[in-house]
Ligand code: AMP
């Protein structure tokens with residue numbers, strides 16, 4: 001059966017290896033399957049839930065498009081567009097926010113993490129962020145949503161919102177309940193400086209992540225400086241339980257090669273980190289350096305990037321406009 005794929009990435013700069021291995025690599029595989037209809041959205045409305053510099057935001061929107069294309073998403077096959085260009089997203093979020101319950105949103109762990117200690121000072125947008133995400137997904141009757149592990153809870157909420165709308169207005173199956181597509185083994189890539197923390201755009205130290213724009217020398221240097229432990233590499237998965245850094249680096253290696261942890265473990269068991277790091281740097285540079293070069297090249301082709309967004313906008317507008325129109329009828333406007 002053909003799948004309707006939808007996913008979004010925030011244009012907040014510093015797209016990194018976690019974004020790639022946790023999400024974008026999966027987007028590319030889904031894009032390559034001829035049976036799928038894919039939509040990949042640059043979620044700039046989500047980005048402004050925390051303060052953004054307008055100039056940087058504009059640049060980051062283009063850089064996200066460039067990254068999608070450089071990683072292998074074909075804009076002729078998949079729709080690529082920016083969320084703010086299609087008004088149905090904001091409107092859909094409002095309509096759905098009248099169905100979503102405070103109690104559901106209060107449980108969202110990402111809000112708790114991002115809002116920090118002083119929740120009173122967080123924007124209302126940061127709190128209602130998952131409702132906008134639900135609108136993104138539901139407007140296109142999406143059946144599958146590829147995301148990293150950290151978005152699982154938001155997807156469950158999206159399913160709850162869809163069901164609640166269907167039940168409340170007695171419109172069976174009006175909104176489809178989408179399935180998350182989360183990589184089994186490598187859905188959480190961790191910081192290179194602390195194997196217990198997620199690799200993240202907002203981490204202060206640039207050494208904590210491999211940015212998708214990092215060149216070969218930078219990659220090699222960051223892997224050299226990545227945190228390890230004093231033991232040689234283990235011979236079983238069990239031994240990795242207490243060794244988060246070793247587990248993360250072996251995970252990155254396996255994921256890049258589309259291999260498994262057990263294969264990588266048997267390749268390096270008993271060896272020291274310097275030998276493994278050399279091999280890991282080699283594989284990383286081989287896979288990521290061409291992507292980094294292509295992103296930089298595309299960033300000089302602004303008109304090409306803007307045309308992709310314009311083309312995507314037209315297609316996304318048409319689909320989402322019809323869904324909003326039906327929502328109006330159902331609600332009674
Ligand atoms: P964001 O940059 O927050 O918009 O995330 C874009 C996509 O990358 C989402 O599907 C996230 O779940 C995924 N992602 C972000 N950080 C990581 C990470 N450290 N490991 C795996 N996936 C990630």
Ligand code: TRP
Nearest residue numbers: 006007008009043133136137145
């Ligand atoms: N919230 C997601 C993130 O931070 C981004 C996102 C917005 C998204 N809308 C979406 C992901 C719809 C999947 C589907 O990563």
